[in-house]
Amino acid sequence: MEKKLVNPKLIVLTGMILAGAVLRLLPHYPNFTPIAAMALFGGAYFTNKKLSFIVPFAAMLLSDLILGFHSTMWAVYLSFALIVVIGFSLREKKKVSNIFLASVSSSVLFFAITNFAVWLGGSMYPMTLAGLAECFTAAIPFFSYTAVGDLFYVGIFFGAFEFARTKFPELARANA
Numbered sequence: 001m002e003k004k005l006v007n008p009k010l011i012v013l014t015g016m017i018l019a020g021a022v023l024r025l026l027p028h029y030p031n032f033t034p035i036a037a038m039a040l041f042g043g044a045y046f047t048n049k050k051l052s053f054i055v056p057f058a059a060m061l062l063s064d065l066i067l068g069f070h071s072t073m074w075a076v077y078l079s080f081a082l083i084v085v086i087g088f089s090l091r092e093k094k095k096v097s098n099i100f101l102a103s104v105s106s107s108v109l110f111f112a113i114t115n116f117a118v119w120l121g122g123s124m125y126p127m128t129l130a131g132l133a134e135c136f137t138a139a140i141p142f143f144s145y146t147a148v149g150d151l152f153y154v155g156i157f158f159g160a161f162e163f164a165r166t167k168f169p170e171l172a173r174a175n176a
Contacts, residue, residue, distance in 0.1 A: 009174035021059035037153035043087020075117030
């Protein structure tokens with residue numbers, strides 16, 4: 001059997017994730033970005049586990065090269081990697097309820113890890129349990145943007161790809 005040089009599924013998945021990275025560069029509400037959607041989508045749709053990490057991480061890194069880096073980037077990228085792993089759980093079970101739960105779980109995970117990192121940085125809050133509670137409390141308004149943004153972009157990514165698969169059956173058959 002002859003192998004195709006151009007894999008349409010790989011091109012579409014990569015293009016969608018790169019589009020998500022570009023959306024990070026446009027003006028938006030705080031934390032209303034497609035970060036979690038890029039990771040969850042990559043984990044759910046790339047059949048090659050290495051590509052599940054490489055493509056979203058490369059897109060994220062490219063946009064971060066433009067946006068800039070900060071001292072808690074390690075927490076953002078750790079969250080991102082864990083969200084890719086959550087996406088793995090959706091591979092064979094892409095039901096709306098599962099995708100919704102994965103999106104909300106991703107939002108909570110990102111919130112917990114990144115805000116713990118802010119507290120751990122030690123410059124904004126006292127290094128006490130009260131300081132940790134203050135850090136998380138101060139971040140609650142941003143969580144609403146994160147959760148709504150994640151649900152919005154997850155819906156766009158998953159919905160657009162599933163719609164494309166109905167119009168272009170080769171996307172359903174190809175491996176990426």
